Amino acid sequence: MNMQRRRFFGVLAVGGAAALGAGYWRLPAGPAPAALSIDAALVLLQRLATEPLVSRQGWSPTEVFNHCAQSIDFSIDGYPELKPAWFRQTVGPLAFSVFAARGAMRHPLDQPIPGAPAIDSPVAVSDALARLQQAFARFAAHQGALQPHFAYGELSHAEYAEAHVLHLYNHLSLIQRG
Template identity: 70%
Template sequence: MQRRTVLKGAALGSLAALGAGYWALPTGPAPAALSLEGAQQVLAELVDKKLVSLKGWSPTEVFNHCAQSIEYSISGYPELKPAWFRGSVGPLAFSVFAARGAMRHPLDEAIPGAAPLNQPGSQAQALQRLQQAFADFAAYQGELQPHFAYGALSHADYAQAHVLHLYNHLSLIRPA
């Protein structure tokens, strides 16, 4: 009986936190359309620009991190959250982000089990890697791997997740 009460309380607490989180998400305009093409346009505009990060990771690390996420959606994430999470809290969080058209997550939190963010080491190379990852994802026709937190996503949902993820990280990057 106590276990059921604890589980119900945890579920209700999660729903309340997600509901509050929905309203706390940014409401300003996205840097471009919420599409793969919009993200690719934003990235093209960053080529040959000196960029700085307002806090946390450098632009190079951000580009490598976002590229990793896209690459892992095709090849498989190194570590997954537990199945119960990927079947409940994760998809619920993604649905909130998708409905709001904005994502907010810790901007210095690495993908579990991911390689360090220092390769490639230059901003230009990391940006090129990210552009290539978006191009590869757009052209990919095969089965996508489960997201480490959201679980199974369709190509369209993954595209939206990747774009929202990028735009969230770009909120801390400015021209030098």
């Protein structure tokens, strides 16, 4: 029984790796909206704060900013739900390594963080944007241990910073100046 389970997870991991490898080439190849750093993301967010924003589809800009802030806060405080350990030790880290290597992330842009509260507060775009900027600043200043990512598992501070910026930039692909 234990051998069958190990074989099943091995096949699953290999299948996941193949799918991620194929998906690597489908990731956007164009330039990111800014450098892949928290400082560059904060400068970009400051510029966005001066313009009206609309979503081309899916979540509103307010929901996007609240969602990204949640993710950053959860990296410090802990995610409400985690994927199974086998996933966080195989498929999740592999996905992150593909995103990091490509310098771009692609994930469902209308999918909430598992177990997270609603992303409807704050309601005003400016307040949600300020919440996101505060979350980035809090993360940048954080010196303690970080919590495992719900899908990617254990990440260093630098890896988490990259993940947060890639995550934001992926969501910004559907937001435009109004």
